[in-house]
Amino acid sequence: MEPTGKRMTKQKKVILDILRNTKIHPTADWIYAQARKVLPDISLGTVYRNLGVLKEAGEIMELNYGSTYSRYDGNPENHYHFVCLECGRITDLEMAVHYELEKEAEAGDCGEVLYHRLEFYGICKACHQQRQN
Template identity: 45%
Template sequence: MELKFKKLRQTDARRIILEEIKDLTSHPTADEVYEIVRKRIPKVSLGTIYRNLEVLSENGQIQKMEVGGTQKRFDGNTSNHYHLRCVACGRVIDLTAKPLKEIEKTVSKLTDHEILGHRLELIGICLSCKAHKH
């Protein structure tokens, strides 16, 4: 998926938030991003974090993951990929399988739409939560 980023004013907070999210594979919540960024900018506010996460997401520089009943999570990997979320602890991991490429091509042919991308989240219970359940 090719996105044309809007030219955003580059603030220290925005730059650091983007750097930190790009370095993480844990798909952090806004609160987790806040705790990480506070180590570099001690006086940053939670509101600044929330606003910048929304702006970066709207601009296509990060991916916002919204699932009903759970906190939003953010992903620095904006390429097409899939997620597996534990319904017990909320942990999210990336999956690298690419089974939807053919579906994209078929849908494009059938509908004459240019397919820009897709999102897929699988849900389950992680090994750690499964072990605690027994």
């Protein structure tokens, strides 16, 4: 018997597929709405539970920007994000992750750095264009 959370249940697979096939960094509610199209009887609690299990397993990332809800990223590899302060859109940035920042932080005697996250904040192209009109 596999340890709890290790088995790929039908619900977990649907949630992971949804996240791996979108770039919008959705909320749990959005994921729930999409999952119900495939599994009409899935509950919001099941979605939250499986998001937690997938996060703990390193399959997804939870992005929390201090708002009342988290966003989720189907790409668990360390990468940077751009957050639009106007519409809230979160975009993956196609740029190298600078792991030397971790060494610099450790050299500052903060302790052992396990990983880092970096976000850039501003106005996305779509919102900037709307401002111009």
